[in-house]
Amino acid sequence: MAEEKLLTVNVVTPDGSVYDEKTPMAVFRTTVGELGILPEHIPLLASLEIDEVRVKVPNTEGKFDEIVVNGGFVEFSDNVATVVANSAERKEDIDLERAERARKRAQERLKKARQEKDTDKLRRAEVSLRRAVNRLNVSKH
Amino acid sequence: MGASLQEVKRRISSTKKTEQITGAMQMVSTAKLSQIQRHATGYQLYAEKIRSVITHLAKSHLLDNGAAGISASPNQAGDQINGLGMLVKRPVKKTGIIVITSDRGLVGSYNSNVIKQTLDLIANGNHSTNDIVIIAIGGTGADFFKKRGFNVAYEYRGISDIPKFRETHELVKRIITMYSAEIFDELYVCYNHFVNSLTSEFRAEPMLPISAMNIGSEGLGEDSAAGYSAEYEMEPSEDAILEVVLPQYAESLIYGSILDAKTAEHASSSTAMKSATDNAKDIISSLELQYNRARQSAITTEITEITGAQAALD
Incomplete structure (x- = not known):
């Protein structure tokens, strides 16, 4: 097999870099749909959903590294895709118990916000629930 | 003489204990300093990316267009953090100031420096006390401004030594919500910027609204922007990207200053403890001299007495 063309995926959060690997393909979930990036893609900026980023591991058949990102955006230029997010975790680093607790907490807040009809709180609770569920989902597959 | 000898001895041992304590505190601060510096390099990466x-x-003139294009429609504020709203300059009725101080003392002139300069800033800006909204991070500042009758809209105590983003996120969110809700129309952050382990300098940075100017003032000249001259494909649209990036940018700025201030605090604390330890050492050496002199003179007196008595017997 010829030398694979690679791009670098770099995930940075305020607490430091979470992920920095080379890959033949990375798949992002943007606010308008799924987006795959191959090497030498044109420069791009896209906002991300609270979802996962899947990064193909080089020289394997369909093996992917999965990174949970909580929103943010991805910037691609010079063959480097940089995901800038408030928080991100590799699948292996997810603390299941903590995520489960966060999910329960978010659900309670959601219920309370519904009762109080506080749209602001409701929206925030929804976001944290999405984060927690996202983390759980990713760690399960 | 004997009593004084005892007293000097006691003072020496108590000063020695103080020295041990300040010495230990210095080492703790130094360790924290190096820890937070390591952490800060990770953050630098993130901040750089967002800024670029x-x-x-901004280069693609979007900021000007954006600011002009959106007529101030701030009344949806409160229920949503409006990213593009951060670009709109509003007539300034109230000024928000984030003051970052430490929770505890023993940090030298760190706190008094921040507080004094913040007061100067308020005085220079001709703001009356009523037009200022203080957001105090750290107990010392909160107590001070409350006592002075300022409007302290929010205070946050007990920030950890190495603040994590997650921990400050709630705080930062709240500040930005306050801005959207027009509790204040511009926002400054006052803190000590870490220069090196011996010096820190006071900084007051305008933070909101985000203007092309304060992005430019971050020291991003032509050269660093040149690497990003490539045109981007925007997905889904420039406005949507800005909607995500701007709040994140504001958040990262505030987090960055907290991190910077905390670094300066550890440095200041380490320096203060070092000079305390040095002072203790000085006192101990002068006390020891005093002790030895007293002891020597006691011995001399004793000998004189003995020989005197001997002479009387002979």
């Missing part, structure tokens, strides 16, 4: 993207967007 923002600069790029």
Whole structure:
């Protein structure tokens, strides 16, 4: 097999870099749909959903590294895709118990916000629930 | 003489204990300093990235267009953090100031420096006390401004030594919500910027609204932006990207200053403890001299007495 063309995926959060690997393909979930990036893609900026980023591991058949990102955006230029997010975790680093607790907490807040009809709180609770569920989902597959 | 000898001895041992304590505290602060510096390099990476993207967007004139294009429609504020709203300059009725101080003392002139300069800033800006909204991070500042009758809209105590983003996120969110809700119309952050382990300098940075100017003032000249001259494909649209990037940018700025202030605090604390330890050492050496002199003179007196008595017997 010829030398694979690679791009670098770099995930940075305020607490430091979470992920920095080379890959033949990375798949992002943007606010308008799924987006795959191959090497030498044109420069791009896209906002991300609270979802996962899947990064193909080089020289394997369909093996992917999965990174949970909580929103943010991805910037691609010079063959480097940089995901800038408030928080991100590799699948292996997810603390299941903590995520489960966060999910329960978010659900309670959601219920309370519904009762109080506080749209602001409701929206925030929804976001944290999405984060927690996202983390759980990713760690399960 | 004997009593004084005892007293000097006691003072020496108590000063020695103080020295041990300040010495230990110095080492703790130094360790924390190096820890937070390591952490800060990770953050630098993140801040740089956001800034370069923002600069790029600014370059494509989007900021001016954006600011002009959106007529101030701030009344949806409160229920949503409006990213594009951060670009709109509003007539300034109230000024928000984030004051970052430490929770505890023993940090030398760190706190008094921040507080004094903040007061100067308020005085120079001709703001009356009523037009200022203080957001105090750290107990010392909160107590001070409350006592002075300022409007302290929010205080946050017990920030950890190495603040994590997650921990400050709630705080930062709240500040930005306050801005959207027009509790204040511009926002400054006052803190000590860490220069090196011996010096820190006071900084007051305008933070909101985000203007092309304060992005430019971050020291992003032509050269650093040149690497990003490539045109980006925007997905889904420039406005949507800005909607995500701008709040994140504001958040990262505030987090960055907290991190910077905390670094300066550890440095200041380490320096203060070092000079305390040095002072203790000085006192101990002068006390020891005094002790030895007293002891020597006691011995001399004793000998004189003995020989005197001997002479009397002979």
